[in-house]
Amino acid sequence: MIMELIKTSGVVIRRTKVKDNDLMLTIFTKDLGVIRASARGASGFKNRLTAGTALFAYSEFVLYPGRELYKVNSCELIESFYSLTANIERLAFATYIADLTGYTVQEEAGCERLLSLFLNTFYLFAKWGGELRTVKCVYELKLLEHLGLAPCLTACVACGREETAVFSAEEGGLLCETCQGELGSGRRISAACLDAVRHVLTSDDKRAFAFRLSTDVLEELEIHVADLLSAYIDHDFYSLTYLNTVLGKQ
Ligand SMILES: [Zn+2]
Structure with missing residues (x-):
């Protein structure tokens, strides 16, 4: 049987040397999702x-x-994104996002939008002078959306009441104070932080990055996004621990 060659674009998100100058690659591709590939002599x-x-x-x-x-x-x-390797902090952001993507995205079709977002994220990590922690949160939220795990932000997920001030990663969205008391889950979310999450989840990929947060709201956003990731993704990323060390967070 003759197998057909497949042409697709993608980013090398992991690269391991094996014997005789061969490489084992993990590639995030447009048409096949995340795949593993060998490259002889590369x-x-x-x-x-x-x-x-x-x-x-x-x-x-x-x-x-x-x-x-x-x-x-x-x-x-x-595009090489080579300039990322010249800055420890930028490289740490990129390495974590690559790890997170490699761990959560399967070999699957329909990754064109996520790859485009991944590339936008990498451009910002490589060149942007703004707050990269915000960029990281945007990518994490959009990745959760791609995985079908976006939180519900319209009303209390337990009773449907509209005014809610609590966010529960475990319950998958907003909770009212009564339901929070009953379920014992969730933490308060500010209006500014909720607006930021809504903006990210309702904007197309380029506009999703176009907002600014005060330091307090950014810290709050990071906590809620981290809650979501740990509720859904049962894995500790060494690259995240490393990134937090580089950022002086731990
Ligand atoms: Zn409720």
Whole structure:
């Protein structure tokens, strides 16, 4: 049987050297979701695959589907994001977002929008002079939305009452104070923070990043987003611990 080659673009989110200059790659692709692929000889000197298979390289890949792994037949670099490696903090943000994506996104179709958001996030991590902690929260919320885990923000998720001031990651959205008392879950959310979460979840990908928060509201947003991630994703990311260390948070 002749297998057809697949052409798709994607970002190398993990890269491990194996024997004989070969690489094992995890690639977040437009058409296949997150896949694992081998690249023969790619870590060798002046190999034709070297540039396109570097860590965080965004490339056009031609892949051969194998039984367990894809094989990189050829690749052409589109954007390197190389400047990320020159700054410890920016690199730490990017590494965590790459890890989070690699852990939660499967080999699946329909990742075009999330990949586009991932690329926007990486552009901001590489070049933007603004607050990167906000960028991280936006990506995390949008990723949860992609996974079908966006919180419900219209009314109390337990009783449907409209005025709510409590956010519960475990219950998947807002709670009124009565239901909070009964369920024993959730923490208060400010109007400004709730507005920020709503803005992110209702905006298209580029506009989602276009807002500013005071330091207090950003800290609050980080806590709620972290609550959501730990409610749904049962994994401790070393890269997140490292990022928090770099940011002086722990
Ligand atoms: Zn309620």
